[in-house]
Amino acid sequence: MIPPEQGPRGTAASRAAPAERGSASAPETGAAAEELELSCQQWAGLCTYLERELDAARAETARILHDELGGLLVATKMDLGHLQQSVRGQEPELRERLSRAQISLDAVVATERRVVEDLQPGLLTHIGLFAALRWYVDHLNTRDGGGFEADVAPEEPFIGLPERVALYRAIQTALQICSGSGARLVAAEHRGVVSLSVGPIPHLASLETEPDVRVLAIRHRVAAAGATVTSKNTARGSNLTIRFAVTR
Secondary structure, X not given: OOOHHHOOOOOHHHHHHHHXXXXXXXXXXXXXXXXXXXXXXXXXXXXXXXXXXXXXXXXXXXXHHHHHHHHHHHHHHHHHHHHHHHOOOOOHHHHHHHHHHHHHHHHHHXXXXXXXXXXXXXXXXXXXXXXXXXXXXXXXXXXXXXXXXXXXXXXXXXXXXXHHHHHHHHHHHHHHHOOOEEEEEEEEEEOOEEEEEEEEEOOXXXXXXXXXXXXXXXXXXXXXXXXXXEEEEOXXXXXXXXXEEOOO
């Protein structure tokens, strides 16, 4: 007869092992959940930091291009104009070369201005969010021939520059998602709340279930500005609405 304490391999030990494993797994699971939650917070903070750094880099690059490179280009354009005046009546080939150089320089100046506006519109920095949104819709229609429409209130709400930039980038991304056919931007302020609506956005996933990664970017931008974003499904797509409380 086999004594109980020397039972077959796995009998007593196997009955004790699950209890031991179960008692050890509970604290480990709680620690893992806590670590995961902290990690999510860190990721959100990292995303906010990177967005701010990107916005600052865009603004600084736009400033350098506008103030420094733009100044050099304007000075060169003026010198070239004086040179063209001084060679009038001289060799036709030289005058032709200078004329072509002037045309090329004009194209460089136009490109520099376009790049500056793409990086950060001067209207956004110096005038306001609504003026920048009107310009951007016109820019899209001119560049891409898209059918975007804009109904933007004429009066500018008072919004701080960081929040202004975040909201502009959110709407910019929303418009980029749109195909351009019949897409409409509505921007207005009513009783201290700025409302920005874009739609219809075709095939826009829900904000809560399997969202487009660009929608996640919009959500993060909106949250960073202290605003809220909702979506409403229609027959033609989804309407995205951002609301921001203006502090005076």
